[in-house]
Amino acid sequence: MLIYRGLSRISRISKKTSFGRRWLPSHPLLSGASHSAAAAAADSSVKDSGNISLSKTREAYSWSLPALHGIRHQIHHQSSSVIEEQLDPFSLVADELSILAKRLRSMVVAEVPKLASAAEYFFKMGVEGKRFRPTVLLLMATALNVRVPEPLHDGVEDALATELRTRQQCIAEITEMIHVASLLHDDVLDDADTRRGIGSLNFVMGNKLAVLAGDFLLSRACVALASLKNTEVVTLLATVVEHLVTGETMQMTTSSDQRCSMDYYMQKTYYKTASLISNSCKAIALLAGQTAEVAILAFDYGKNLGLAYQLIDDVLDFTGTSASLGKGSLSDIRHGIITAPILFAMEEFPQLRTVVEQGFEDSSNVDIALEYLGKSRGIQKTRELAVKHANLAAAAIDSLPENNDEDVTKSRRALLDLTHRVITRNK
Amino acid sequence: MLIYRGLSRISRISKKTPFGRRWLPSHPLLSGASHSAAAAAADSSVKVLGCREAYSWSLPALHGIRHQIHHQSSSVIEEQLDPFSLVADELSILAKRLRSMVVAEVPKLASAAEYFFKMGVEGKRFRPTVLLLMATALNVRVPEPLHDGVEDALATELRTRQQCIAEITEMIHVASLLHDDVLDDADTRRGIGSLNFVMGNKLAVLAGDFLLSRACVALASLKNTEVVTLLATVVEHLVTGETMQMTTSSDQRCSMDYYMQKTYYKTASLISNSCKAIALLAGQTAEVAILAFDYGKNLGLAYQLIDDVLDFTGTSASLGKGSLSDIRHGIITAPILFAMEEFPQLRTVVEQGFEDSSNVDIALEYLGKSRGIQKTRELAVKHANLAAAAIDSLPENNDEDVTKSRRALLDLTHRVITRNK
Numbered sequence: 001m002l003i004y005r006g007l008s009r010i011s012r013i014s015k016k017t018s019f020g021r022r023w024l025p026s027h028p029l030l031s032g033a034s035h036s037a038a039a040a041a042a043d044s045s046v047k048d049s050g051n052i053s054l055s056k057t058r059e060a061y062s063w064s065l066p067a068l069h070g071i072r073h074q075i076h077h078q079s080s081s082v083i084e085e086q087l088d089p090f091s092l093v094a095d096e097l098s099i100l101a102k103r104l105r106s107m108v109v110a111e112v113p114k115l116a117s118a119a120e121y122f123f124k125m126g127v128e129g130k131r132f133r134p135t136v137l138l139l140m141a142t143a144l145n146v147r148v149p150e151p152l153h154d155g156v157e158d159a160l161a162t163e164l165r166t167r168q169q170c171i172a173e174i175t176e177m178i179h180v181a182s183l184l185h186d187d188v189l190d191d192a193d194t195r196r197g198i199g200s201l202n203f204v205m206g207n208k209l210a211v212l213a214g215d216f217l218l219s220r221a222c223v224a225l226a227s228l229k230n231t232e233v234v235t236l237l238a239t240v241v242e243h244l245v246t247g248e249t250m251q252m253t254t255s256s257d258q259r260c261s262m263d264y265y266m267q268k269t270y271y272k273t274a275s276l277i278s279n280s281c282k283a284i285a286l287l288a289g290q291t292a293e294v295a296i297l298a299f300d301y302g303k304n305l306g307l308a309y310q311l312i313d314d315v316l317d318f319t320g321t322s323a324s325l326g327k328g329s330l331s332d333i334r335h336g337i338i339t340a341p342i343l344f345a346m347e348e349f350p351q352l353r354t355v356v357e358q359g360f361e362d363s364s365n366v367d368i369a370l371e372y373l374g375k376s377r378g379i380q381k382t383r384e385l386a387v388k389h390a391n392l393a394a395a396a397i398d399s400l401p402e403n404n405d406e407d408v409t410k411s412r413r414a415l416l417d418l419t420h421r422v423i424t425r426n427k
Numbered sequence: 428m429l430i431y432r433g434l435s436r437i438s439r440i441s442k443k444t445p446f447g448r449r450w451l452p453s454h455p456l457l458s459g460a461s462h463s464a465a466a467a468a469a470d471s472s473v474k475v476l477g478c479r480e481a482y483s484w485s486l487p488a489l490h491g492i493r494h495q496i497h498h499q500s501s502s503v504i505e506e507q508l509d510p511f512s513l514v515a516d517e518l519s520i521l522a523k524r525l526r527s528m529v530v531a532e533v534p535k536l537a538s539a540a541e542y543f544f545k546m547g548v549e550g551k552r553f554r555p556t557v558l559l560l561m562a563t564a565l566n567v568r569v570p571e572p573l574h575d576g577v578e579d580a581l582a583t584e585l586r587t588r589q590q591c592i593a594e595i596t597e598m599i600h601v602a603s604l605l606h607d608d609v610l611d612d613a614d615t616r617r618g619i620g621s622l623n624f625v626m627g628n629k630l631a632v633l634a635g636d637f638l639l640s641r642a643c644v645a646l647a648s649l650k651n652t653e654v655v656t657l658l659a660t661v662v663e664h665l666v667t668g669e670t671m672q673m674t675t676s677s678d679q680r681c682s683m684d685y686y687m688q689k690t691y692y693k694t695a696s697l698i699s700n701s702c703k704a705i706a707l708l709a710g711q712t713a714e715v716a717i718l719a720f721d722y723g724k725n726l727g728l729a730y731q732l733i734d735d736v737l738d739f740t741g742t743s744a745s746l747g748k749g750s751l752s753d754i755r756h757g758i759i760t761a762p763i764l765f766a767m768e769e770f771p772q773l774r775t776v777v778e779q780g781f782e783d784s785s786n787v788d789i790a791l792e793y794l795g796k797s798r799g800i801q802k803t804r805e806l807a808v809k810h811a812n813l814a815a816a817a818i819d820s821l822p823e824n825n826d827e828d829v830t831k832s833r834r835a836l837l838d839l840t841h842r843v844i845t846r847n848k
Contacts, residue, residue: 188609214632216670222662234647242644249633
């Protein structure tokens with residue numbers, strides 16, 4: 001009942017990186033680095049110890065970024081599978097995630113049994129996917145772990161640490177609730193679109209349930225937020241809801257100029273995709289009692305990761321699982337949503353703009369646009385931009401205050417690994 | 428675009444008591460009090476303390492008497508007691524703030540925003556009125572002020588925070604209406620998927636979400652976590668109430684308890700919890716906060732019960748002249764529930780549903796034969812009196828503004844009962 005577009009979006013999010021599948025797509029940008037650079041990076045990055053050369057890695061990142069991004073990935077691929085296993089970000093937090101999932105599930109079912117159909121939608125997302133956002137947040141929580149100095153005795157320290165962890169898990173739950181609520185509300189439009197003119201009971205109930213279920217989740221998020229008793233965090237996450245609405249409105253109500261503007265597109269993408277993750281990362285940092293600077297680094301990580309994610313998402317909508325055009329679902333363009341690859345192509349081929357303005361209800365326009373896209377460097381430029389943001393995210397992690405704790409280091413490496421995965425995923 | 432039912436609900440709320448129009452509907456319960464009671468009440472009801480005694484016996488009749496007495500007293504006193512004029516200036520400041528906030532940030536949500544404005548411009552702004560009056564009624568005098576400047580600054584800051592509660596309440600209220608309209612929209616335009624319809628639905632949902640997020644940000648700015656929790660709970664109650672209404676089993680639909688619980692969630696929770704929030708911001712004790720809560724809750728319940736009656740009677744005292752929109756939407760309200768207690772066969776009709784309009788006629792027939800309307804009014808009066816009792820139980824305060832506000836709050840408990848539209 002609840003919707004094609006939403007589900008396809010969900011499945012695109014959830015299938016982003018299957019466990020253990022790590023490989024290097026044959027993309028010009030991500031290969032072809034010089035040997036010397038490879039050698040230099042090889043020396044510095046294989047030493048996988050805590051006091052590594054966090055600074056060396058930073059330098060390594062600062063030149064020939066896209067190429068080195070690929071090199072670093074190649075090296076990981078060649079290193080021992082034991083290290084790989086340890087670095088899988090999702091397995092690091094898998095246990096916690098299932099606790100969170102159970103909590104959310106019982107809450108929805110017990111309280112509002114009649115919203116079961118919408119709840120199922122919510123569950124499917126939880127069961128099928130890798131729970132990308134909560135994973136990032138839980139990893140960030142560990143990565144920012146502030147050691148309690150001179151603990152009185154283990155009991156006290158544990159209690160404090162546990163309470164902090166619970167609060168941070170709460171942020172992850174709240175984020176998930178806000179995310180699903182926004183998807184459910186977005187589905188209200190899609191329902192009407194796809195079933196234009198057909199007023200079946202399912203259609204009516206679907207809309208009602210979508211709105212109510214979304215409201216229910218939002219209200220739960222509000223109550224949970226209130227329970228954290230931290231007004232800055234409440235403000236951050238309330239702002240996220242506002243951004244989600246603004247982003248969706250921007251997408252719905254664009255003028256012709258706005259639709260063809262890269263700035264407008266990036267702003268909208270920030271609102272719709274990156275704001276949730278960036279602000280919740282920042283909230284994690286604030287709950288951990290970190291400084292304002294660290295909070296900003298956490299924010300920057302989330303923001304750039306989110307942007308990189310969405311840009312690759314845009315590419316995959318055209319390319320699908322192959323590197324060539326037209327094999328993707330093409331759902332964005334069919335819905336008249338102009339994404340980064342087309343925007344870049346329009347810079348090279350202004351005549352493409354005319355096609356865009358005609359709209360894409362006529363599928364022959366889709367073919368024409370794909371033709372221009374293929375001739376242009378639109379896909380490549382989008383990938384480059386994604387890599388740039390992924391590297392900015394990685395740089396933010398590298399700039400975090402040094403911490404030799406094993407869990408902290410593992411989590412930070414996992415966060416770095418995620419910046420690779422968002423770039424290299426193929427579905 | 429945005430919707431009949433919602434707008435009619437709005438207009439019912441907003442037109443509840445036009446300025447200065449005070450009259451006694453010719454209802455058996457509200458007239459026919461004895462002369463001696465009238466004389467006794469006349470002396471005592473002018474004093475606030477006297478009201479409590481006056482309220483404690485023969486409640487419905489005295490309710491009418493008190494109202495009659497006000498009607499006969501000088502128009503100067505009447506003018507002073509008009510609750511809405513007491514806070515009119517503040518309300519327009521609030522309205523301006525809300526308006527500028529919605530327009531500046533999201534210009535494309537203008538159509539949904541208009542809906543919001545219309546409500547603010549046309550109506551009497553019932554909820555914010557109650558809250559601002561409550562804020563004054565609970566005014567805690569700052570003891571031994573250092574100098575006027577300090578006292579003023581503190582008082583101003585408190586007032587601003589309380590105004591904020593009123594704004595937040597309005598945002599939450601309108602957000603819930605916008606979302607409810609989506610549900611009704613689907614109902615009333617079944618099968619017709621015009622672009623306006625689509626934009627209307629989506630915009631309504633987005634606009635509601637936007638207002639809700641604004642409310643949350645504003646709440647956070649108050650830096651009072653108890654208040655945040657109170658109003659977050661309200662949002663949850665609104666959703667629960669709407670869900671209860673949508674997804675009832677047959678037994679639940681015919682249960683008065685279930686109906687009152689749903690009515691609390693959908694209508695009274697917002698006002699009761701925001702009254703309580705006002706009290707908490709004012710630094711009042713827990714007991715006073717509970718009194719404020721009780722006032723809001725009972726006022727809200729009384730309001731909704733009369734609303735139910737008016738849906739059947741409209742502007743006349745007789746049945747069938749109202750819009751009948753509740754029953755046509757299959758929503759079973761208090762009058763029908765009472766009638767079902769007297770005529771169990773009515774339940775069969777209810778269970779068949781009301782898509783067939785002949786069932787509506789049958790139900791109206793039973794309703795007319797029963798005491799459903801009367802019993803609902805009685806219940807409304809009972810709640811209105813509980814609300815008044817809460818105000819009378821507030822700690823004594825001789826400040827003129829405080830007294831005026833409390834009298835205005837009492838006056839509101841009359842108006843919700845006696846309104847005819």
